[in-house]
Amino acid sequence: MPPHPLAILSEAETNIARDVIIASYGNEVIDFREIYLQEPPKAQLKEYLALEHSGRLSPTSPRPARLAFCQYDVIGSNRVPEFHESVVDVNLRKRVSHQMVGKQHHASLTLSEFDTFIERCKASTLFQQALADFDLPEGFDVVIEPWPYGGPDLTEENRRYFQALVFAQDMRSGNPDANFYSYPLPVIPVMDVLTQEVIRVDRPATGGKGDGLFDQTFKRDIIGHCKASDYIPELLPHGTRQDLKPLNVAQPEGPSFRITDESLVEWQKWRFRVAFNPREGATIHDVWYDGRSVMYRLSVSEMTVPYADPRPPFHRKQAFDFGDGGAGNMANNLSLGCDCLGVIKYFDAVVTGADGTAKPMPNAICLHEQDNGIGWKHSNWRTGRAVVTRLRELVVQFIITLANYEYIFAYKFDQAGGITLEARATGILNVVNIDANKVSEYGNVVSGGVLAQNHQHIFNVRIDPAIDGHNNSVVVEESHAVPMNQRTNPNGNFYQITKSTLERACYLDAAPQHNRTIKIINPHKTNPISQNPVAYKFQPLPTQLLLADRQSVQAQRAQFAQHHVWVTKYRDGELYAGGRYTLQSQVEVDGVADAVQRGDPVEDTDVVVWNSFGITHNPRVEDWPVMPVEIFQLMIRPADFFTANPAIDVPSSKNVSSRLVPDECCRKANI
Amino acid sequence: MPPHPLAILSEAETNIARDVIIASYGNEVIDFREIYLQEPPKAQLKEYLALEHSGRLSPTSPRPARLAFCQYDVIGSNRVPEFHESVVDVNLRKRVSHQMVGKQHHASLTLSEFDTFIERCKASTLFQQALADFDLPEGFDVVIEPWPYGGPDLTEENRRYFQALVFAQDMRSGNPDANFYSYPLPVIPVMDVLTQEVIRVDRPATGGKGDGLFDQTFKRDIIGHCKASDYIPELLPHGTRQDLKPLNVAQPEGPSFRITDESLVEWQKWRFRVAFNPREGATIHDVWYDGRSVMYRLSVSEMTVPYADPRPPFHRKQAFDFGDGGAGNMANNLSLGCDCLGVIKYFDAVVTGADGTAKPMPNAICLHEQDNGIGWKHSNWRTGRAVVTRLRELVVQFIITLANYEYIFAYKFDQAGGITLEARATGILNVVNIDANKVSEYGNVVSGGVLAQNHQHIFNVRIDPAIDGHNNSVVVEESHAVPMNQRTNPNGNFYQITKSTLERACYLDAAPQHNRTIKIINPHKTNPISQNPVAYKFQPLPTQLLLADRQSVQAQRAQFAQHHVWVTKYRDGELYAGGRYTLQSQVEVDGVADAVQRGDPVEDTDVVVWNSFGITHNPRVEDWPVMPVEIFQLMIRPADFFTANPAIDVPSSKNVSSRLVPDECCRKANI
Structure with a gap:
C-alpha cells in the first residue's frame, strides 16, 4: 500500500528526492538544507479524505502525488551559493517545479552552518584579539554559541551573517555540561557566511544604570564576579533533594488509544x-x-x-x-x-x-x-x-x-x-555580562555578573x-x-x-x-x-x-x-x-x-x-x-457543535489504585 | 497538649460553646446557625507563631484564647427570631462578647430553613393553585429547589424570604436521581420566613425573542416539549463508553508529605x-x-x-x-x-x-x-x-x-x-422553562424547553x-x-x-x-x-x-x-x-x-x-x-524572593513505571 498522503516522507522517499535534485545539476555542488513532504493541495487532499471517511477508498482511488519540497544551495564555480527550492514528485522521480529564491531572502540556517561558524571563530585572529582583552581563570574554556544575526539594520548590506554569544566554561570539574551561561563574555563575533570570515567582533556594553549605551566599562577580570550556577545533578553543590517519593502512572490494560x-x-x-x-x-x-x-x-x-536591551548590537537579538x-x-x-x-x-x-x-x-x-x-x-x-x-x-x-x-x-x-x-x-x-555590583533597566541580574535581558x-x-x-x-x-x-x-x-x-x-x-x-x-x-x-x-x-x-x-x-x-x-x-x-x-x-x-x-x-x-x-x-x-x-x-456534553458518557468508576495516606505520615507534634 | 491556635474547634469545644450560649438565656429558644473557631487576633497569633518557628514554644508559652464564634437566633415569646452573634472563650467557658445583629442584615441561611420551606410550599394552597395551571404527564413529581431570595428590590420591605425554582421529575424509572432540571416549571414560590407562609407565587415569563418581559405565554402542557437528559450512568440511553482503560496513580513508597x-x-x-x-x-x-x-x-x-435575564423576578437570581x-x-x-x-x-x-x-x-x-x-x-x-x-x-x-x-x-x-x-x-x-421552538436573547436553549440563562x-x-x-x-x-x-x-x-x-x-x-x-x-x-x-x-x-x-x-x-x-x-x-x-x-x-x-x-x-x-x-x-x-x-x-530556581535540586530521575505502547495498539490500515 502506498503511504497516506499526509505521511511524512520515508527515508527512501527522501533519498529519491535527493537523487532527482542532484541529477538535475552538473558539476555544481548541491548543499541540502531540507527535504520534506509538500502537503497536497487542499482540493486534492479533500477529495482523498472524503473517500477515506466514507469508506470508499480503494487501491485504485486517485491519490495526490507524493511531493518532496527540497531546499538547497547550488554552488557553482564562482563558489557563491544560490538558494534554490524545488518540488520533486517522488513516484515519478521528477522535478515538477523549481525556483531560485531571490537575494532579498535568506535560507533558514542549518546546524552545519553553526559548526562551521564555531570553527571559523576559533581560527579568527580578530576573535582571539578580542578575547585577549580578558583574563580568564585557569581551567576555563571559551564556548561559542552561534545565533542568527537577527534583523540587520536598514543601513547595512543584508549579506548572510551569523553572530555568536560567547561564554567561558569552567572545565576544572571535567564535566562538559558545566553551565557556561553563568560566565558570559562581552564579545559578539560576526561571520560573513559567503567568505566564511569573521568580519568583526562587536563589543557590547557591560554597564548598568547610569552608564551610556556605548560605554565600554568592562574589566580584564571579566568573570571574577561570576559564579558557578549548575543544573546538572552531579554539579549541584548540595545535591538533589532526597525526600521526593516516586509517583507512577500505570496503565495495566494498556492505553485507550x-x-x-x-x-x-x-x-x-x-x-x-x-x-x-x-x-x-x-x-x-x-x-x-x-x-x-x-x-x-x-x-x-x-x-x-x-x-529589549537597546545597546547595540543587542537590538539584533x-x-x-x-x-x-x-x-x-x-x-x-x-x-x-x-x-x-x-x-x-x-x-x-x-x-x-x-x-x-x-x-x-x-x-x-x-x-x-x-x-x-x-x-x-x-x-x-x-x-x-x-x-x-x-x-x-x-x-x-x-x-x-x-x-x-x-x-x-x-x-x-x-x-x-x-x-x-x-x-x-x-x-x-539568554544572558550577557554586567559589571560587578551594577543593576540595569534592560534586564535583571540573575547571578553574579549575569544580566538576563x-x-x-x-x-x-x-x-x-x-x-x-x-x-x-x-x-x-x-x-x-x-x-x-x-x-x-x-x-x-x-x-x-x-x-x-x-x-x-x-x-x-x-x-x-x-x-x-x-x-x-x-x-x-x-x-x-x-x-x-x-x-x-x-x-x-x-x-x-x-x-x-x-x-x-x-x-x-x-x-x-x-x-x-x-x-x-x-x-x-x-x-x-x-x-x-x-x-x-x-x-x-x-x-x-x-x-x-x-x-x-x-x-x-x-x-x-x-x-x-x-x-x-x-x-x-x-x-x-x-x-x-x-x-x-x-x-x-x-x-453548540454537539447536542450535549460529549463527555456525559464517560464512566464514573472509582479508581481502585488510590490509597489512604498511611498512619506513619501523620503524627502528633511534640509540643 | 492544647490544640494549635489555628486548629478547627473540636466537637467537644463546639459543644462547650453551645452550652455556654444556651446557659446565657432563659426560656428563649436558641436556634443555632454556626459555631466555629474565631481565629486569634493577628497580634497574638504572630507572637505564638514566632515562638513556634523559633522552636521556643513550650507547654507554658502564652497561647491565644480558644474562641468560638457563635451565630444563632434567639426566639422569645413573641416568636420573632433575633439574630445574635457571640464569642465564647471555650477554656474559660465564658461568653466574652455579644451583639445582636441589626435588622438591616440577614443571617446566612441554613439547610434546615430550606427543608422547612419545601414543606411549607407543599402545604401551600397558593402554590398548589399555581401548579394547577399545568398538566404534568403521569409519573412526574414536583421538585422544589430553594434559593436565596437575592437582592430585594429597593421598593420592597426587606423581610427574610426564600424563593424556589420548581421542576418536574420523571419518576417512572423509580430512580430518585433522574435529572429533574430538564423539566423546569415556571413558578417561583416565595416564603416569608418569619410567618413561614408562602406569600406569593411569581410567574416568570416563558417566552422568547419578540415576547415582552412580562408576557405570559406558557401552555398547560408545560413540559411536553422537554426531554430526559440524564447524567446518572444507569439512566444514560446508550450507557457509558467502554473503551476507556484505567489510568492509575501509584505511590509505592507513600506520599512525599x-x-x-x-x-x-x-x-x-x-x-x-x-x-x-x-x-x-x-x-x-x-x-x-x-x-x-x-x-x-x-x-x-x-x-x-x-x-442576566431581565424578566422579573429573575433579576433576583x-x-x-x-x-x-x-x-x-x-x-x-x-x-x-x-x-x-x-x-x-x-x-x-x-x-x-x-x-x-x-x-x-x-x-x-x-x-x-x-x-x-x-x-x-x-x-x-x-x-x-x-x-x-x-x-x-x-x-x-x-x-x-x-x-x-x-x-x-x-x-x-x-x-x-x-x-x-x-x-x-x-x-x-441553572435553567428555566422556555416555550417550544423559541430562542432567547437572555440565554441559550440547551435542551427542549430548557433555557440556560x-x-x-x-x-x-x-x-x-x-x-x-x-x-x-x-x-x-x-x-x-x-x-x-x-x-x-x-x-x-x-x-x-x-x-x-x-x-x-x-x-x-x-x-x-x-x-x-x-x-x-x-x-x-x-x-x-x-x-x-x-x-x-x-x-x-x-x-x-x-x-x-x-x-x-x-x-x-x-x-x-x-x-x-x-x-x-x-x-x-x-x-x-x-x-x-x-x-x-x-x-x-x-x-x-x-x-x-x-x-x-x-x-x-x-x-x-x-x-x-x-x-x-x-x-x-x-x-x-x-x-x-x-x-x-x-x-x-x-x-526575586529566592536566589535561584528553588526547584533546581529536584531530582531528574527517570520514572521506571513508564512503558512503551504495546504493538497491538499500532497496526497497519487495511487500505
Missing part, C-alpha cells in the same frame, strides 16, 4: 493524523470527533523572541524559532519516563543531512494519555448521590531546544470535545478549521453592559450578547473586558437544540503584544506579533505567520499581515484563523539557572 | 497549616518555604453569580455562594479514587446542627500530590545531555455543591515556590501576605513601549518597566496590554543577587468584570466584583470581600470596597491583596446536562 497506518490516532471518539516537518515540528491533521469534522490542520506557525532554523529540526529525542509518564507511543521523524541523505530522528513526538483532575461532577443533595468523572486527555507533545532555551508544545484533546494548545517555556535564559516570546498558532465541512465563517461575540431602562432592562441586571460575522480578511485584538470570543461557525449547519450555527470557539489570550516601536526592524519583521487574531482566506502553502523566510528578514514578507492585506472575503468560505499570544518576560532570579516552566494554554472548545 | 499535629503540612520545603470553616471552606495559614515566611493566610473570600449559605457548609464528602488519585490524606471538619451540637463532616478536604508535566528541562546540544524534571504539585482541594452547581477549589503548591489557586466550575446549569461567576481570592515578615508593600509593575529615539532607544527595541508603589488603600484593574503585574514586596529585604526587594507576584486574570448596571441592586451588593484588585490594610476579622452579611443584601456593607474607602496607608505595613476574577458564562449546549469543568488559575509566583 489506537494507532493505525503509522499516523492515524483514534482515541475517545477523536480521530486525527499526526505529521511532522522540520519547520513546524508536529502538526495535526484531519481532526474528527464522533464522525464529524472539526479541523483540517492545526499547527504552531511561528514565534518570535525580541530582546531577535529569534524566529520556527522560521530561522526550523522547530522540527530542533526537536528533542524524547525519553521514556522523563518527558512523559504512563504508556507512551513515540513517533519518529526524518530530517535531512547536508548531502541530502535522510537521517532518522527517533522519538521526535510522544503521545500519551494523562489525567487532568475532575472532568465533571454533580451531587444531588437530596439523595447524596455524587457522579464524578475524571478528565482524561490525550497529549501529542514535542520539545525543541534552541541553544539555551526550550519550548514544550502539546496538542491536548479531551473527552468533552475540547482541544488545548499548550506551550511551556523553560531552559536557560528583558524580552518577549510571541507565539502564533494557525487554526485551519473544518467545522462540519470546509466552508466556515468567523463570528466575533461579545458581552456588553446595557444601561438600566424601563423597556429592556428594568432592574439593570441584563447584559447583551453581540455577534458580528467577519466579512473580509482582517486582524483584531483580544478584548477580555468585553468577553470577546472568536467563534468559527458553519453557517449551513444549525444546532437542533439551540438553533445556533454549530461552532468551535476560543478566547484569544489577552497577553501583551509586541512592544518594539512600529518603525523598528524588530517590529517590521514581526507584524504577526502586533495583533492577537488574524483571519484569512485559505491558500495552499500559506502556513507561516511571519513569512516563509524569516532569517535576517528586515520586514515580514508573505506573512499573515500580507495575507490579510489582500482583503479576501472570509464569510462562508475556507477560512484560516491565526492566534498570537505570549509573554513579556522580565526575568526573575528564580528563572536561573534553568527556568521553571511558564505555561500558556489556548483553549479551543465546541460551542 | 507529612502531616503533624492534625493541620501542619510539610512537603518539598513548604510548611503550612490547613484549616476549615463553614463560611470559606478550606483556608491556608502560615505558609513558609525553606524556612522563610510567604503568606499569613490564603482563602477564597467570596463569589457572586448574577443572572444572584447567589453569593460563600456568604449566603457558607461554602464550607456545602462541602462534599470526598471519595477515594473519585475526587483525586494517588495517596490521599483527608481532613475532616465539624459543622453545627440547629441545636448547636457539633456534627462531624468527614473528608471535607483532600490533600494529595500530582504530576503536572515537565517542571524544567534543558538539553545541551553540544553533548546531547538532557536534564528534565517533573513538576510535582501538592493539592489541597475542597468541592462545594450549591443546589444544581458545583465548584472545585484547589490550593496548589509547587516545587518552584509557586502557589496556584484553582477554581473549576462544573455541575448543572446568561450569567457571570465572579470569585474573590484574599491574599494576606507575609513576604519575609508581616510588613509588606504592593508595587504595580508594567512594561511600556518607548518611541524610537537616539538617546535611549536608537533601534526601537527597548521597552521600559515602570514600578509604582501603592501608598493608600485602593482598587485597580487588570491591564494585560501593559503586562500589569502586582508585586507584593518586603521593602526591607533585598535580594542579594538582583538587588530588588524580595517579592511574590501575580498577574490579575483580565476576565470581564460585573456587567450589571452600577445602580442596580445586583451591582450595589457586589462591589467587589467591579474591580480586579483591591489593596487594603489588614484588620482583624475583615475577611469577606462582599461583606459579612450577603444574604438579601441590597448593598455591599463592610466588604472590600468599604475597606478601601478608609484610605489607609498601605506602604510598608500589614497589607491584604484581594483579587476578583471569573467568567461571563453564556451557556453552550455542551454545558448540558452536566457541564465540563471550566478552569481558572490564579498563579502566585516568587519574584
Whole structure:
C-alpha cells in the first residue's frame, strides 16, 4: 500500500528526492538544507479524505502525488551559493517545479552552518584579539554559541551573517555540561557566511544604570564576579533533594488509544493524523470527533523572541524559532519516563543531512494519555448521590531546544470535545555580562555578573478549521453592559450578547473586558437544540503584544506579533505567520499581515484563523539557572457543535489504585 | 497538649460553646446557625507563631484564647427570631462578647430553613393553585429547589424570604436521581420566613425573542416539549463508553508529605497549616518555604453569580455562594479514587446542627500530590545531555455543591515556590422553562424547553501576605513601549518597566496590554543577587468584570466584583470581600470596597491583596446536562524572593513505571 498522503516522507522517499535534485545539476555542488513532504493541495487532499471517511477508498482511488519540497544551495564555480527550492514528485522521480529564491531572502540556517561558524571563530585572529582583552581563570574554556544575526539594520548590506554569544566554561570539574551561561563574555563575533570570515567582533556594553549605551566599562577580570550556577545533578553543590517519593502512572490494560497506518490516532471518539516537518515540528491533521469534522490542520506557525536591551548590537537579538532554523529540526529525542509518564507511543521523524541523505530522528513526538483532575461532577443533595468523572486527555507533545532555551508544545484533546494548545517555556535564559555590583533597566541580574535581558516570546498558532465541512465563517461575540431602562432592562441586571460575522480578511485584538470570543461557525449547519450555527470557539489570550516601536526592524519583521487574531482566506502553502523566510528578514514578507492585506472575503468560505499570544518576560532570579516552566494554554472548545456534553458518557468508576495516606505520615507534634 | 491556635474547634469545644450560649438565656429558644473557631487576633497569633518557628514554644508559652464564634437566633415569646452573634472563650467557658445583629442584615441561611420551606410550599394552597395551571404527564413529581431570595428590590420591605425554582421529575424509572432540571416549571414560590407562609407565587415569563418581559405565554402542557437528559450512568440511553482503560496513580513508597499535629503540612520545603470553616471552606495559614515566611493566610473570600435575564423576578437570581449559605457548609464528602488519585490524606471538619451540637463532616478536604508535566528541562546540544524534571504539585482541594452547581477549589503548591489557586466550575446549569421552538436573547436553549440563562461567576481570592515578615508593600509593575529615539532607544527595541508603589488603600484593574503585574514586596529585604526587594507576584486574570448596571441592586451588593484588585490594610476579622452579611443584601456593607474607602496607608505595613476574577458564562449546549469543568488559575509566583530556581535540586530521575505502547495498539490500515 502506498503511504497516506499526509505521511511524512520515508527515508527512501527522501533519498529519491535527493537523487532527482542532484541529477538535475552538473558539476555544481548541491548543499541540502531540507527535504520534506509538500502537503497536497487542499482540493486534492479533500477529495482523498472524503473517500477515506466514507469508506470508499480503494487501491485504485486517485491519490495526490507524493511531493518532496527540497531546499538547497547550488554552488557553482564562482563558489557563491544560490538558494534554490524545488518540488520533486517522488513516484515519478521528477522535478515538477523549481525556483531560485531571490537575494532579498535568506535560507533558514542549518546546524552545519553553526559548526562551521564555531570553527571559523576559533581560527579568527580578530576573535582571539578580542578575547585577549580578558583574563580568564585557569581551567576555563571559551564556548561559542552561534545565533542568527537577527534583523540587520536598514543601513547595512543584508549579506548572510551569523553572530555568536560567547561564554567561558569552567572545565576544572571535567564535566562538559558545566553551565557556561553563568560566565558570559562581552564579545559578539560576526561571520560573513559567503567568505566564511569573521568580519568583526562587536563589543557590547557591560554597564548598568547610569552608564551610556556605548560605554565600554568592562574589566580584564571579566568573570571574577561570576559564579558557578549548575543544573546538572552531579554539579549541584548540595545535591538533589532526597525526600521526593516516586509517583507512577500505570496503565495495566494498556492505553485507550489506537494507532493505525503509522499516523492515524483514534482515541475517545477523536480521530486525527499526526505529521511532522522540520519547520513546524508536529502538526495535526484531519481532526474528527464522533464522525464529524472539526479541523483540517492545526499547527504552531511561528514565534518570535525580541530582546529589549537597546545597546547595540543587542537590538539584533531577535529569534524566529520556527522560521530561522526550523522547530522540527530542533526537536528533542524524547525519553521514556522523563518527558512523559504512563504508556507512551513515540513517533519518529526524518530530517535531512547536508548531502541530502535522510537521517532518522527517533522519538521526535510522544503521545500519551494523562489525567487532568475532575472532568465533571454533580451531587444531588437530596439523595447524596455524587457522579464524578475524571478528565482524561490525550497529549501529542514535542520539545525543541534552541541553544539555551526550550519550548514544550502539546496538542491536548479531551473527552468533552475540547482541544488545548499548550506551550511551556523553560531552559536557560539568554544572558550577557554586567559589571560587578551594577543593576540595569534592560534586564535583571540573575547571578553574579549575569544580566538576563528583558524580552518577549510571541507565539502564533494557525487554526485551519473544518467545522462540519470546509466552508466556515468567523463570528466575533461579545458581552456588553446595557444601561438600566424601563423597556429592556428594568432592574439593570441584563447584559447583551453581540455577534458580528467577519466579512473580509482582517486582524483584531483580544478584548477580555468585553468577553470577546472568536467563534468559527458553519453557517449551513444549525444546532437542533439551540438553533445556533454549530461552532468551535476560543478566547484569544489577552497577553501583551509586541512592544518594539512600529518603525523598528524588530517590529517590521514581526507584524504577526502586533495583533492577537488574524483571519484569512485559505491558500495552499500559506502556513507561516511571519513569512516563509524569516532569517535576517528586515520586514515580514508573505506573512499573515500580507495575507490579510489582500482583503479576501472570509464569510462562508475556507477560512484560516491565526492566534498570537505570549509573554513579556522580565526575568526573575528564580528563572536561573534553568527556568521553571511558564505555561500558556489556548483553549479551543465546541460551542453548540454537539447536542450535549460529549463527555456525559464517560464512566464514573472509582479508581481502585488510590490509597489512604498511611498512619506513619501523620503524627502528633511534640509540643 | 492544647490544640494549635489555628486548629478547627473540636466537637467537644463546639459543644462547650453551645452550652455556654444556651446557659446565657432563659426560656428563649436558641436556634443555632454556626459555631466555629474565631481565629486569634493577628497580634497574638504572630507572637505564638514566632515562638513556634523559633522552636521556643513550650507547654507554658502564652497561647491565644480558644474562641468560638457563635451565630444563632434567639426566639422569645413573641416568636420573632433575633439574630445574635457571640464569642465564647471555650477554656474559660465564658461568653466574652455579644451583639445582636441589626435588622438591616440577614443571617446566612441554613439547610434546615430550606427543608422547612419545601414543606411549607407543599402545604401551600397558593402554590398548589399555581401548579394547577399545568398538566404534568403521569409519573412526574414536583421538585422544589430553594434559593436565596437575592437582592430585594429597593421598593420592597426587606423581610427574610426564600424563593424556589420548581421542576418536574420523571419518576417512572423509580430512580430518585433522574435529572429533574430538564423539566423546569415556571413558578417561583416565595416564603416569608418569619410567618413561614408562602406569600406569593411569581410567574416568570416563558417566552422568547419578540415576547415582552412580562408576557405570559406558557401552555398547560408545560413540559411536553422537554426531554430526559440524564447524567446518572444507569439512566444514560446508550450507557457509558467502554473503551476507556484505567489510568492509575501509584505511590509505592507513600506520599512525599507529612502531616503533624492534625493541620501542619510539610512537603518539598513548604510548611503550612490547613484549616476549615463553614463560611470559606478550606483556608491556608502560615505558609513558609525553606524556612522563610510567604503568606499569613490564603482563602477564597467570596463569589457572586448574577443572572442576566431581565424578566422579573429573575433579576433576583444572584447567589453569593460563600456568604449566603457558607461554602464550607456545602462541602462534599470526598471519595477515594473519585475526587483525586494517588495517596490521599483527608481532613475532616465539624459543622453545627440547629441545636448547636457539633456534627462531624468527614473528608471535607483532600490533600494529595500530582504530576503536572515537565517542571524544567534543558538539553545541551553540544553533548546531547538532557536534564528534565517533573513538576510535582501538592493539592489541597475542597468541592462545594450549591443546589444544581458545583465548584472545585484547589490550593496548589509547587516545587518552584509557586502557589496556584484553582477554581473549576462544573455541575448543572441553572435553567428555566422556555416555550417550544423559541430562542432567547437572555440565554441559550440547551435542551427542549430548557433555557440556560446568561450569567457571570465572579470569585474573590484574599491574599494576606507575609513576604519575609508581616510588613509588606504592593508595587504595580508594567512594561511600556518607548518611541524610537537616539538617546535611549536608537533601534526601537527597548521597552521600559515602570514600578509604582501603592501608598493608600485602593482598587485597580487588570491591564494585560501593559503586562500589569502586582508585586507584593518586603521593602526591607533585598535580594542579594538582583538587588530588588524580595517579592511574590501575580498577574490579575483580565476576565470581564460585573456587567450589571452600577445602580442596580445586583451591582450595589457586589462591589467587589467591579474591580480586579483591591489593596487594603489588614484588620482583624475583615475577611469577606462582599461583606459579612450577603444574604438579601441590597448593598455591599463592610466588604472590600468599604475597606478601601478608609484610605489607609498601605506602604510598608500589614497589607491584604484581594483579587476578583471569573467568567461571563453564556451557556453552550455542551454545558448540558452536566457541564465540563471550566478552569481558572490564579498563579502566585516568587519574584526575586529566592536566589535561584528553588526547584533546581529536584531530582531528574527517570520514572521506571513508564512503558512503551504495546504493538497491538499500532497496526497497519487495511487500505
